[in-house]
Amino acid sequence: MSLAHGLVDGPGSGAVRRILVIDDDELILEVAQMSLELVGGWSVTTAAGGQEGLDRAAADRPDAIVMDVMMPGMDGPTVAVALRANPATAEIPVVLLTAKVQAAERVALARLPVVGVLGKPFDPMLLPGELAALLGWS
């Protein structure tokens, strides 16, 4: 397993970064988890919807959240705003993952309290590097 990105900065910390992935597509969740764990070396938990993601984020306080935009019930933008409004999760960086990648839509999504937007489809070998770049994780 490659742990190139996995360890939290800081000598001797030894802690592996934890990422929460929120998506209503079970297979996309599995691909993202596999990619971020196997290639990125991170520890990944998942949630299959917006409300579940909010609950898990508040309970686990992951180092970052990767989240789909279009989900039934509570969609990604709504979850992003709710995360920011909760002091327990306000500081967790959020990255959106979406098939909606037209320029105007990217601009609209970038106005949300998120670090950035990654596009679907994604390559599982490249996703961790792209995510690390957005998050400033070396």
Next chain:
Amino acid sequence: MAGGAGGADERAVADVMAVLRARSVATNLNRIEVIAGALEAMRDGVLDEKVRAQARSAAHSLAGSAGTFGFRRASELARGLESLLSGGGDFTQGAQQGLERVDELRAALAVSAFPAAEPGAASADREPQ
């Protein structure tokens, strides 16, 4: 850099992706049926907003899923259908064209589901990043 992960990682990722790719076909075929139902209703002038929204969501999910699993043409077709289903008003003619795309979409998933029958298809079908 994660993209520079070793060969063992790459092999393991490819193995898992092959399994998930096969599973994705059934899921995406179900999504196609949702889209087809909405387009038929659209063609017949009886599409309601709830069904349209469900079909649009299905097309959106299909576009992302198919592309991630290397079904590039299917992903492109799904994006077109998502766009069609995002509009309002009377789309009788658009619905007919959409139903033709649905047939093409089914074929794209069926062909690409068996890359072993087409040497190099799995990698060649991967959407450029």
